[in-house]
Each structure stands twice: as structure tokens, then as C-alpha cells.
Amino acid sequence: MLKRLLALTLVVVVSTVGLAGCSGDNKGLTGDYRQDTLTVLDTLRTTLELSVDDPQREEVREKARKQLNEYAARYRRDEQVAGLRSFTTMQTALNALANYYTSAYATRPIPDKVKDRVSQEFAQVERALRREET
Secondary structure, X not given: OHHHHHHHHHHHHXXXXXXXXXXXXXXXXXXXXXXXXXXXXXXXXXXXXXXXOOOOHHHHHHHHHHHHHHHHHHHOOOHHHHOOHHHHHHHXXXXXXXXXXXXXXXXXXXXXXXXXXXXXXHHHHHHHHHHHHO
């Protein structure tokens, strides 16, 4: 019971004040699709770069999991966004990572093959965002 209470407290604190060592603004999503996409990309890149023994690993992964959920919930039904190449590519990358942020696989490291594929997709998302901006 005490462990559960401490875990809940940690989640609340992390959600409120953000995470030290995580680049980006440490805030929730804003509703600006382009900025939110870049924020999620930044968080995920930080997560992918962490070593398995990094003391902040679980905190950063929890932040990433929450952002993934919030991002998907906010934009998957937005008709203006759902058809954009940046969004569909982002969804592909998020789907590849989703299993590694659930409780069943949370302790497993993300394989290098998946990291490489997702990194390529992140670059594609950024290129698509630049094209869509014009």
C-alpha cells in the first residue's frame, strides 16, 4: 500500500513540475499540433537515448507514456490533422514504441533495430512538418 501511495505521489509530482534532465518545456500538450508533435518527438528522443541503468529512466519513460496517450487522444480524431503525412508517420512511430511503454514490457530495453527505425520515422515527421508549414 505504501509503495502504491509513493508511486502515485511521484507521478503527481512529475506531472506537476516536469522532469529535470528532459529537454523541452516539460509542460503538457498545448493544442498546437506542430508544437505538440515536436514536444513529443523531443521527449521520445530523450527516452531512446537513456541507458538502461540511468536513474531517471523510469520517470522519463512515464512522461513519454503519458505524452503518447495524450497526443493520440487529442489528434487521432482531428480531421484536419489525421490526413497529414506528419501525423500518419508519427502514428507509425508511436505504434512501434507503444509496447515498450506498457506495463508488460516496461522493464525491457528497446531493441536497437526499433530505435533506428523510429529515429528514421522521427526525421520523416520533421521533414513533413516543414513541408506542411508552407
